[in-house]
Amino acid sequence: xxxxxxxxxxxxAIIELVIRFCGVSAxxxxxxxxxxxxxxxxxxxxxxxxLVEFFTSTAWYPSSVSHKRYxxxxxxAGTGSVTVLAxxxxxxxxxxxxxxxxxxxxxxxxxxxxxxxxxxxxxxxxVWGFIGLTVINELIISLFNAxxxxxxxxxxxxLALMSVPxxxxxxxxxxxxxxDYYREAAEALGATRWQIIYRVLLPAAKNGLLAAVLLGVGxxxxxxxAVLMATGHAIKIPHSVLxxxxxxxxxxxxxxxxxxxxxxxxxxxxxxGVLLFTITFVMNLTADLIVKGIRQK
Amino acid sequence: MQHNxxxxxxANLKVTYGGKEALKGIALDVYENEILSIIGPAQSGKTxxxxxINRTIEFIPGAKVEGVVKVDGENVMDVKSVYxxxxxxxxxxxxxxxxxxxxxxNVAFAPRAAGIRNxxxxxxxxxxxxxxxxxxxxxxxxxxxxxxxxxGGQQQRLTIARALSHQPEILCLxxxxxxxxxxxxxxxEDVLKELRSQITIILVTNLVQQARRLGDRTAFLFNGELIxxxxxxxxxxxxPKNRMTYDYVIGNFG
Amino acid sequence: MxxxxxxxxxxxxxxxxxxxxxxxxxxxxxxxxxxETPFDRKKRRTxxxxxxxxxLMTLLIIFPLIAIICHLxxxxxxxxxxxxxxxNPTRGMSAGGIWSALLGTIYLVMISLLVSTPIGVLAAVxxxxxxxxxxxxxxxxxxxxxxxxxxxxxxxxxGVGAFVLFAGxxxxxxxxxxxxxxxxxxxxIAATKEALGAVPMAFREACWNVGATRWQTIRRIVxxxxxxxxxxxxxxxxxxxxxxxxxxxxxGAVFYKAIKEGDLFAYGLFDQCMALSMHLFTISTQVPGVPxxxxxxxxxxxxxxxxxxxxLAIVLRVYLRSRKKW
Numbered sequence: 001x002x003x004x005x006x007x008x009x010x011x012x013a014i015i016e017l018v019i020r021f022c023g024v025s026a027x028x029x030x031x032x033x034x035x036x037x038x039x040x041x042x043x044x045x046x047x048x049x050x051l052v053e054f055f056t057s058t059a060w061y062p063s064s065v066s067h068k069r070y071x072x073x074x075x076x077a078g079t080g081s082v083t084v085l086a087x088x089x090x091x092x093x094x095x096x097x098x099x100x101x102x103x104x105x106x107x108x109x110x111x112x113x114x115x116x117x118x119x120x121x122x123x124x125x126x127v128w129g130f131i132g133l134t135v136i137n138e139l140i141i142s143l144f145n146a147x148x149x150x151x152x153x154x155x156x157x158x159l160a161l162m163s164v165p166x167x168x169x170x171x172x173x174x175x176x177x178x179x180d181y182y183r184e185a186a187e188a189l190g191a192t193r194w195q196i197i198y199r200v201l202l203p204a205a206k207n208g209l210l211a212a213v214l215l216g217v218g219x220x221x222x223x224x225x226a227v228l229m230a231t232g233h234a235i236k237i238p239h240s241v242l243x244x245x246x247x248x249x250x251x252x253x254x255x256x257x258x259x260x261x262x263x264x265x266x267x268x269x270x271x272x273g274v275l276l277f278t279i280t281f282v283m284n285l286t287a288d289l290i291v292k293g294i295r296q297k
Numbered sequence: 298m299q300h301n302x303x304x305x306x307x308a309n310l311k312v313t314y315g316g317k318e319a320l321k322g323i324a325l326d327v328y329e330n331e332i333l334s335i336i337g338p339a340q341s342g343k344t345x346x347x348x349x350i351n352r353t354i355e356f357i358p359g360a361k362v363e364g365v366v367k368v369d370g371e372n373v374m375d376v377k378s379v380y381x382x383x384x385x386x387x388x389x390x391x392x393x394x395x396x397x398x399x400x401x402x403n404v405a406f407a408p409r410a411a412g413i414r415n416x417x418x419x420x421x422x423x424x425x426x427x428x429x430x431x432x433x434x435x436x437x438x439x440x441x442x443x444x445x446x447x448x449g450g451q452q453q454r455l456t457i458a459r460a461l462s463h464q465p466e467i468l469c470l471x472x473x474x475x476x477x478x479x480x481x482x483x484x485x486e487d488v489l490k491e492l493r494s495q496i497t498i499i500l501v502t503n504l505v506q507q508a509r510r511l512g513d514r515t516a517f518l519f520n521g522e523l524i525x526x527x528x529x530x531x532x533x534x535x536x537p538k539n540r541m542t543y544d545y546v547i548g549n550f551g
Numbered sequence: 552m553x554x555x556x557x558x559x560x561x562x563x564x565x566x567x568x569x570x571x572x573x574x575x576x577x578x579x580x581x582x583x584x585x586x587e588t589p590f591d592r593k594k595r596r597t598x599x600x601x602x603x604x605x606x607l608m609t610l611l612i613i614f615p616l617i618a619i620i621c622h623l624x625x626x627x628x629x630x631x632x633x634x635x636x637x638x639n640p641t642r643g644m645s646a647g648g649i650w651s652a653l654l655g656t657i658y659l660v661m662i663s664l665l666v667s668t669p670i671g672v673l674a675a676v677x678x679x680x681x682x683x684x685x686x687x688x689x690x691x692x693x694x695x696x697x698x699x700x701x702x703x704x705x706x707x708x709x710g711v712g713a714f715v716l717f718a719g720x721x722x723x724x725x726x727x728x729x730x731x732x733x734x735x736x737x738x739x740i741a742a743t744k745e746a747l748g749a750v751p752m753a754f755r756e757a758c759w760n761v762g763a764t765r766w767q768t769i770r771r772i773v774x775x776x777x778x779x780x781x782x783x784x785x786x787x788x789x790x791x792x793x794x795x796x797x798x799x800x801x802x803g804a805v806f807y808k809a810i811k812e813g814d815l816f817a818y819g820l821f822d823q824c825m826a827l828s829m830h831l832f833t834i835s836t837q838v839p840g841v842p843x844x845x846x847x848x849x850x851x852x853x854x855x856x857x858x859x860x861x862x863l864a865i866v867l868r869v870y871l872r873s874r875k876k877w
Contacts, residue, residue: 004412005377005378005380005381006377006378008378008380008381008764009377009378009379009380012764012765012766015766016681016765016766018673019673019676019677019680019681019766020677020681022669022670022673022674022676022677023673023674023676023677023678023681023682023691024677024691025670025674025736026674026691026694026695026698026736026737026740027690027691027694029694029698029733029736030694030697030698030701032709032713033698033701033705033706033709033733036708036709036712036713036717037705037708037709037712039712039717040708040711040712040716092608093608093611093612096604096605096608096609097605097608097609097612099605100602100605100606100608100609101609104602104605104606113609115865116613118861118865119858119861119862120612120616122787122790122791122794122857122858122861123794123854123857123858124793124794124795124796124828124853124854124857125703125794125795125796126794126796126828126831126832126853127794127831127850127853127854127857129832130831130835130846130850131619131623131850133835133836134835134846134847135619135622135623161612161616164612192594192595192597192598193598193601193602194597194598194600194601194602195594197601215700218700219700221702222700222701222702222703222704222705223702223703224702224703224704224796224797225703225796225797225828225832229832229835229836249702249704249797252704252707252708253704253707253797253800256707256708256711256801257800257801261716269708270708270712273704273705273708276702276704276705277701277702277705280697280700280701280702280705281697281700283700284696284697284700285693285697288693288696351760353756353759353760356756356759358683358684380762380763380764381762382762383759383760383761383762384761384762387761388760388761390756390760392753394753394754394756394757395877396754396757396758396772397754397772397776397876397877398772406758406761406763406771407761407762407763410758410761410762410763410764410767410771411762443876445876445877456757459757459761460760460761462761463761463762
């Protein structure tokens with residue numbers, strides 16, 4: 001009798017320990033990712049890397065025999081240009097769709113659109129890259145008489161289509177979170193739907209909408225395969241949307257296979273990984289703080 | 298009044314949670330095989346008192362408990378298994394809760410959790426408890442149907458059957474008749490009168506008349522303090538020891 | 552007072568005017584209580600304009616997409632057949648089917664599922680059932696969100712650093728699967744957390760009060776009633792794992808590997824493998840002279856699989872919602 005009760009308490013304690021461990025695992029993995037990526041590039045960072053040159057030079061010649069240079073400015077410009085263009089397209093369309101789904105659709109239409117957006121979000125990035133490589137490529141060449149279709153414009157369009165689902169779904173959540181009595185009060189004052197949206201809902205939901213945009217940006221910055229296949233391979237700062245560029249993510253993917261393990265080139269690629277991790281970490285943190293900000297109101 | 302053994306002893310009980318002092322130093326005893334009613338307006342600490350006895354207060358985040366609570370002479374914080382303690386005490390709360398299982402599984406849940414696997418034994422327990430809760434005749438042909446599909450009154454009786462299924466020595470009911478129709482309430486009150494000879498019952502209630510009907514003794518709690526506890530003859534007479542008790546029983550406030 | 556519909560001739564003046572014999576729109580009745588003023592008309596026009604603009608934006612996203620997908624199917628038609636799925640690539644991958652890649656993807660998905668599901672479900676159980684509201688829990692939630700936001704190539708670097716090199720497993724199915732498992736963990740955690748949260752607190756309290764332990768309550772009541780949400784999470788995880796390329800590119804997936812056709816056990820845990828996503832990348836960028844239909848076919852198979860799996864998740868969700876037990 002006595003033993004059974006002790007056993008009960010003991011087995012419950014053990015199970016709780018296992019579950020706690022699994023719960024903490026997310027933290028362990030995030031730290032682990034940072035640790036193992038940093039580890040591979042660490043000693044290069046602390047010994048031979050010229051940080052100023054790293055961030056300010058556009059000369060990226062990691063495998064040159066005579067004069068190795070590791071400037072990632074052009075790559076940052078590549079990531080930046082593609083992301084900015086993608087957001088310029090995705091944010092208005094994404095928010096517009098979010099507003100339409102949330103405020104102008106009946107329940108059946110809402111469900112249909114939500115399913116379509118979900119399916120859009122599920123399309124794998126390599127398929128997007130393939131679409132950029134084939135369909136959008138030909139479109140750009142024929143529409144603009146451009147010599148090559150793998151450009152900032154190509155990736156911008158693809159990334160925009162990839163980011164729209166996130167912006168729509170989180171934006172829609174933000175709009176849904178605005179209490180109904182805001183809408184009802186405005187309607188009682190005689191406002192039209194558009195006035196309600198413009199003057200009441202958007203300001204009220206602005207935190208959530210901002211978070212949605214930030215997460216969309218995070219997705220665009222971190223995307224690898226689609227930009228690898230759709231941006232061409234020119235390492236330079238773009239001057240027009242019809243220029244080819246290279247992003248940070250594509251550089252790692254394209255060169256990791258060839259860089260000899262533990263060479264300087266190899267280590268720098270890992271350091272670029274650390275840079276990417278930091279950028280997306282900060283963005284996610286900001287978005288989370290903004291969202292928590294609304295919840296605490 | 299002749300008293301049996303002390304089943305529950307409470308001394309100097311202080312409970313705080315949510316930044317509020319729910320109980321401010323309560324001392325009372327509950328005797329074996331009696332029905333103790335606890336009356337008092339809302340927010341008096343009645344539910345908190347019950348939760349301390351079976352240690353489910355621990356599930357409320359930030360709850361602090363000071364003082365001594367003994368069941369059968371043993372401090373509840375010192376028991377070898379808190380689950381065994383909870384099995385000794387049956388709890389019925391105001392809202393009827395049917396678990397999303399069949400009626401059979403609802404009543405068999407507690408015995409199974411305690412390790413009983415024998416089908417025959419479980420069958421017996423299910424029938425006995427459903428009979429004790431005055432529900433057997435209504436559900437005996439549909440023990441497989443979902444417990445959540447019963448009416449409110451039936452679900453409350455199911456909750457009582459579940460509370461009895463682990464053979465408790467103490468049964469606590471917290472305003473059980475709130476969400477239940479008067480007919481069911483009467484049936485449950487009859488059940489309690491029958492059970493009194495076997496177990497000890499603590500009945501927290503908003504209905505002063507219910508306390509008068511059922512209880513042997515009654516305790517009056519107000520704002521976290523025990524104002525008065527005595528036999529029903531005293532509490533419901535024209536001159537209980539405390540003026541506040543008289544006012545509450547009459548209905549001058551509350 | 553006369554009823555609005557009978558006297559208000561300013562709405563749809565066209566058809567109403569015919570009925571009453573008036574051929575012209577009557578002057579606005581400023582003294583009638585519900586008559587429409589020019590201001591109201593302008594408001595209505597802005598309203599319709601706004602609605603149309605937003606609808607247009609939505610359609611501008613959806614229609615090009617449908618057009619693109621149709622185009623993919625069209626170009627892929629010449630190769631789509633059962634043979635395409637069951638035969639290996641031949642002639643330097645410029646002919647034949649995609650069997651080895653298909654099998655590889657199945658292996659990777661299954662193993663990553665086996666690893667991430669238990670950890671993910673239990674992590675969600677911890678967060679929803681055991682964790683208190685304090686800063687530590689907040690950090691865990693933050694970590695989950697961040698894990699979801701890590702770029703896929705960084706997951707690849709992690710896989711290389713941790714599994715391929717540090718753990719010494721080299722490039723193999725196991726390394727790639729573990730990398731995928733960590734990558735898809737947030738999906739399972741989020742779906743499970745939502746499912747667990749939908750179970751009413753009253754059930755748990757009822758169980759605790761009869762002496763059940765926390766774990767018994769979770770095992771017998773909470774988890775069984777969260778299965779639909781958990782399954783949805785698993786299905787979503789499958790679709791993500793099947794579509795990812797970067798994390799497996801350097802941790803175990805390869806360009807080409809010859810295996811026996813039709814053999815379901817052709818790959819070993821420490822072998823390298825081909826994968827659908829990787830294969831699409833390879834034949835559209837690394838191999839010259841591939842006839843157009845083959846990469847389109849591969850893209851269609853990959854896209855079709857992912858979309859089908861997601862539709863399954865949606866159908867499952869709707870079906871199980873209708874069978875709620877409370």
